[in-house]
Amino acid sequence: MGILEVKDVNKRFGGLKALSDVNLSVKENTVHAIIGPNGAGKSTLLNCLVGKLIPDTGSVMFDGQSVLGRKPYQINQMGISRVFQTPEIFGDLTVMENVMIPLLAKRDGAFRLHAFESVEDETDLRHEAETMLEEVKMLDKRNMHTASMSRGDKRRLEMAMCLIQKPKLLLLDEPTAGMARADTNNTIDLLKEIREKRSITMCIIEHDMHVVFSLADRITVLAQGTPLVEDEPQKIKGHPKVKEAYLGEAA
Template identity: 75%
Template sequence: MGILEVKGVNKRFGGLKALNDVNLDIQEGSVHAIIGPNGAGKSTLLNCFVGRLEPDTGSVMFDGQSLLGIQPYRINQIGVSRVFQTPEIFADLKLLENVMIPAFARRDGSFKVNGWKSVGEEREIRDEAMTMLAELGMEAKADHVAGQLSRGDKRRLELAMCLVQKPKLLLLDEPTAGMARADTNNTIDLLKQIAKRGITMVVIEHDMHVVFSLADRISVLAQGTVIVEDVPGNIKGNPKVQEAYLGGAHL
């Protein structure tokens, strides 16, 4: 039994069947990539994991608990964090403040100050946030305004914001989208470091260099259906993948 189990998930939007009997078994501590052409249903599937969409039928279980019918903030609190295609940061705040906000939210469910404990708690949160920035090599920029960062550093900051919440499962939707190759390679190295922490990762990504650098297993979606799931070495030469994903061209 995996840490994330998806069974028989279907999702329809009017006459369009976005997901068709999707089954996945994501093993704890693994990096599992989901690839496929545009419109294959990848983001729809991810949204079913985090409470943004409810499947028409099927089940989504995380660590033995159903994720269906749970508010997104509760899904986050039980150990699921998501990285979006465009980094979700507080652009007008400093890096340290960006990381402190989710650290507060992890404890209280929201960013709020309690007069009875605010001084001591804020000091703890500040230290925790600074430690996380240091682990990701950003402590020297702690007082910089987040909106002034490069695309790659914005992604690194967003990952710090996720990791300070101590997730068991990290969902990454196109984590290197819009990056130059140098930033992409730096992000790959960072995600490899995160994987060594034992955090399970599900990665949606179009860049095959990223996918084959990171993934332990790959599921291929086409027209809402998982057509293949295998280790990366077997995915490259699979004729079903070549036909559905690249029109017969080799990966």
């Protein structure tokens, strides 16, 4: 029984069948990658996990509870954090504030009227935030406004914002999309480091095979809305069905 169990999920957009009978089981403390060509339904599946979309049929269980019908913020409070394809951070705020907000969300829940406390007084949380920034090597930038930062920095900050909540499951939506080779390698190193330091379950949606094979413990190949195979990376590499899905009938 995995921490995330997706059973018989179907999703249609009008006449298009985006997901058909998807089954997926993500085991605790593993890195599970979902790969597949464009239009395979990877993003649709991810959006079903975080509450942005609701599947037509099927169930999504996380940690023994159903996530269906819950709002994104409720699912986050259950322990799922998400990294977006293009980094989503609080652009007008400082790096420190960006990390403090998820920490406060974790401590105080979805809403608390703490209008007469001071952010300055939260020394414990500030300390925790600084430790996290140190880990992603951004401590020297803590008072910078994030709008002017490079994409790589934004990505690392977003990662820090997710990790500081100590999520049970971290979802990454193409974390290296649009990055230069050097930045991609940095991100891979960062993710590897995170894995070694803390026990964390990750679910990565990725295009880049280099990233997938250097990180994943298990890979699910998705094509035309259906999972083709699920296996260890070594076995996926030479799998005839995968080749077919990626290169077309001719191969």
